[in-house]
Amino acid sequence: xxxxxxxxxxxxxxxxxxxxxxxxxxxxxxxxxxxxxxxxxxxxxxxxxxxxxxxxxxxxxxxxxxxxxxxxxxxxxxxxxxxxxxxxxxxxxxxxxxxxxxxxxxxxxxxxxxxxxxxxxxxxxxxxxxxxxxxxxxxxxxxxxxxxxxxxxxxxxxxxxxxxxx
Numbered sequence: 001x002x003x004x005x006x007x008x009x010x011x012x013x014x015x016x017x018x019x020x021x022x023x024x025x026x027x028x029x030x031x032x033x034x035x036x037x038x039x040x041x042x043x044x045x046x047x048x049x050x051x052x053x054x055x056x057x058x059x060x061x062x063x064x065x066x067x068x069x070x071x072x073x074x075x076x077x078x079x080x081x082x083x084x085x086x087x088x089x090x091x092x093x094x095x096x097x098x099x100x101x102x103x104x105x106x107x108x109x110x111x112x113x114x115x116x117x118x119x120x121x122x123x124x125x126x127x128x129x130x131x132x133x134x135x136x137x138x139x140x141x142x143x144x145x146x147x148x149x150x151x152x153x154x155x156x157x158x159x160x161x162x163x164x165x166x
């Protein structure tokens with residue numbers, strides 16, 4: 001297996017491994033950073049403050065996907081892996097009874113069904129009171145001696161799906 005650099009450049013598609021256009025990557029990263037700012041996802045704080053509290057700082061990385069020939073989607077992902085119990089995960093799924101009921105109700109009422117994708121879904125999820133999560137920002141956003149204290153969930157955070165569903 002080949003080892004692929006994920007900190008770029010050259011930037012590569014997470015699915016295909018093909019090299020991506022740097023201008024499209026920059027546009028995608030800028031859009032993601034704008035979303036993070038608009039949702040108020042983090043507050044920069046001195047790394048020493050976090051270290052004094054004994055909080056682990058989690059790394060981040062970019063996941064890039066070529067969505068169209070002219071657009072790269074960039075997602076900043078927390079690398080919250082290999083921590084805690086491997087069974088301590090959460091995936092909200094409807095029961096099969098609930099799914100069948102919705103399908104029955106839609107058929108009975110003559111409704112059409114569609115799927116939906118919520119853009120920046122986890123950014124809508126606030127971290128619960130008392131949760132302290134510190135992440136190292138991507139290289140493009142690093143300020144000497146500062147880390148991000150999260151106020152909202154990010155992709156890759158083990159508890160993000162749970163925070164989002166609550």
